[in-house]
Amino acid sequence: MQTIDPVRYEKLIHLQSMGIAPFGSRYEVTHSSIGVIEGFVEGNEIEVSVAGRVVSLREHGKSAFANLKDRAGKVQVYVRRDVVGEDNFAVFCGLELGDFIGVCGKTFKTKTGEITILVENFTFLSKSLRPMPKEWYGLKDIETRYRQRYVDLIVNDEVKETFITRSRVIRMIREFLDKRDFLEVETPMMQSMVGGATAKPFVTHHNSLGMDLYMRIAPELYLKRLIVGGLERVYELNRNFRNEGISTRHNPEFTMLEIYQAYADYNDMMRLTEELVVHLCQNIKGSLQIEYQGQMLDFTPPWKRVTVCEAIENVLRTRIKGMQDVEAIAIQQGLSVKELLDDVLDHKIEKELVQPTFVIDFPTILSPLAKSMPDNQEITERFEFYISSQEIGNAYSELNDPIDQRKRFVDQNAEGVDEDFVRALEYGMPPCGGLGIGIDRLIMILTNSASIRDVILFPQLRKEGDK
RNA sequence: GGGCUGUUAGCUCAAUUGGCAGAGCAGGGGACUCUUAAUCCCAAGGUUAUAGGUUCGAUUCCUAUACAGCCCA
Numbered sequence: 001m002q003t004i005d006p007v008r009y010e011k012l013i014h015l016q017s018m019g020i021a022p023f024g025s026r027y028e029v030t031h032s033s034i035g036v037i038e039g040f041v042e043g044n045e046i047e048v049s050v051a052g053r054v055v056s057l058r059e060h061g062k063s064a065f066a067n068l069k070d071r072a073g074k075v076q077v078y079v080r081r082d083v084v085g086e087d088n089f090a091v092f093c094g095l096e097l098g099d100f101i102g103v104c105g106k107t108f109k110t111k112t113g114e115i116t117i118l119v120e121n122f123t124f125l126s127k128s129l130r131p132m133p134k135e136w137y138g139l140k141d142i143e144t145r146y147r148q149r150y151v152d153l154i155v156n157d158e159v160k161e162t163f164i165t166r167s168r169v170i171r172m173i174r175e176f177l178d179k180r181d182f183l184e185v186e187t188p189m190m191q192s193m194v195g196g197a198t199a200k201p202f203v204t205h206h207n208s209l210g211m212d213l214y215m216r217i218a219p220e221l222y223l224k225r226l227i228v229g230g231l232e233r234v235y236e237l238n239r240n241f242r243n244e245g246i247s248t249r250h251n252p253e254f255t256m257l258e259i260y261q262a263y264a265d266y267n268d269m270m271r272l273t274e275e276l277v278v279h280l281c282q283n284i285k286g287s288l289q290i291e292y293q294g295q296m297l298d299f300t301p302p303w304k305r306v307t308v309c310e311a312i313e314n315v316l317r318t319r320i321k322g323m324q325d326v327e328a329i330a331i332q333q334g335l336s337v338k339e340l341l342d343d344v345l346d347h348k349i350e351k352e353l354v355q356p357t358f359v360i361d362f363p364t365i366l367s368p369l370a371k372s373m374p375d376n377q378e379i380t381e382r383f384e385f386y387i388s389s390q391e392i393g394n395a396y397s398e399l400n401d402p403i404d405q406r407k408r409f410v411d412q413n414a415e416g417v418d419e420d421f422v423r424a425l426e427y428g429m430p431p432c433g434g435l436g437i438g439i440d441r442l443i444m445i446l447t448n449s450a451s452i453r454d455v456i457l458f459p460q461l462r463k464e465g466d467k
Numbered sequence: 468g469g470g471c472u473g474u475u476a477g478c479u480c481a482a483u484u485g486g487c488a489g490a491g492c493a494g495g496g497g498a499c500u501c502u503u504a505a506u507c508c509c510a511a512g513g514u515u516a517u518a519g520g521u522u523c524g525a526u527u528c529c530u531a532u533a534c535a536g537c538c539c540a
Contacts, residue, residue: 007494061499080500111501131477134492136504143535462534
């Protein structure tokens with residue numbers, strides 16, 4: 001354990017000796033910092049009370065200026081010894097960057113035209129015992145920024161902006177779907193069987209049931225049970241957990257939006273994707289052309305569509321008529337079809353998918369939960385969509401044939417058959433379109449963030465060493 | 468998992484070929500009644516991530532470890 005800064009502790013004791021509580025309580029706030037500035041009318045100066053953190057302090061002998069920061073922004077306050085009295089003025093000058101105070105007084109305009117509060121009285125609200133990085137220089141050390149996000153948020157305004165935007169995006173998604181009569185639901189995050197995606201799960205244990213549980217890697221199989229149950233339009237916007245590598249694009253827990261719509265198919269999901277992303281783009285950025293990490297992205301629909309076969313053709317420069325050709329190439333290269341496709345999509349084609357693009361018509365053998373084409377059992381009605389060379393989402397016409405589903409579980413799923421899910425399908429699931437969108441990655445694009453860690457408040461890091 | 472890079476004062480950064488580890492800001496003392504990266508004066512602040520090694524001498528070269536970043540798998 002680290003010891004408390006002796007100088008700051010000394011100040012705390014000094015405050016107490018003067019009868020001032022270093023960690024105060026409730027304070028009546030009438031205005032936010034920006035509210036004070038926006039509400040200012042020359043000739044009609046009003047009494048305001050504002051609370052916030054001291055982020056700068058400029059003493060001038062018998063007066064002093066300070067800036068208070070609150071959730072809205074900053075406001076300047078001006079304290080004069082002849083107004084607040086000698087003792088109070090001394091307390092004010094003893095403030096340190098990071099301390100919280102509440103101030104009360106009338107607004108005025110300084111010589112330089114800045115709207116400022118002339119402090120009539122102030123209340124000490126909370127002592128800061130750690131030195132604060134000076135705002136002008138900021139906090140740049142990326143490890144400290146992630147580990148001590150609270151400091152990052154205090155000092156780096158653009159970080160706060162990013163997370164405010166994130167919150168707005170999430171709210172807009174809910175509004176967008178609610179308007180289309182989708183129902184937000186919550187399904188289990190602790191599941192007795194892994195399903196809905198291919199990924200290693202986190203395992204946990206329920207003591208009184210005496211059973212292992214898996215943190216969900218996807219909510220898909222539960223949401224489709226709800227389609228069986230007649231809810232028809234459902235979505236879930238919440239955390240998934242995957243026990244895999246960590247990178248600028250992967251965090252072990254991440255936020256996923258999954259949408260299921262009865263009587264729809266993957267073409268409807270493509271339209272829904274375009275409409276949702278366009279809606280967010282327009283409302284967050286005010287344009288469908290946005291800059292992301294130095295490249296211009298154009299979200300004007302319809303987005304480009306390319307089939308998986310075309311993608312392979314482009315990469316391998318050979319004609320492909322059907323899945324037999326793909327399999328033949330895979331065998332020739334000593335790969336499985338999945339490996340070939342991973343290689344083509346993740347390493348070759350992905351780089352070229354900068355503009356929003358739907359990659360469509362995936363092989364059935366890689367899509368155990370998707371409905372195959374009516375005229376071709378080897379291809380499914382499925383797409384993934386890419387923006388800025390990142391996979392953002394995945395969707396398909398859902399497989400609603402329980403007999404086929406059981407067979408695919410047996411053939412393609414290492415985890416085996418989810419008997420209850422198949423039982424649900426046996427009761428009958430209407431044709432249905434499903435869509436999953438990686439929300440963190442989408443927010444990276446909407447906030448021009450290079451790393452997924454810049455859009456997750458507390459990203460996963462290794463245990464902190466002794467520094 | 469592999470490769471490369473980084474870790475120096477609370478923060479942001481210096482340090483020549485291996486030769487006394489330095490600045491700005493923050494913090495401390497003082498001056499100052501319109502400043503806003505306030506200004507001026509003074510003093511202080513360091514186990515150079517950790518553990519070893521080479522060397523008369525290591526922030527600097529070598530090895531290992533920890534954490535982080537980037538790239539690749």
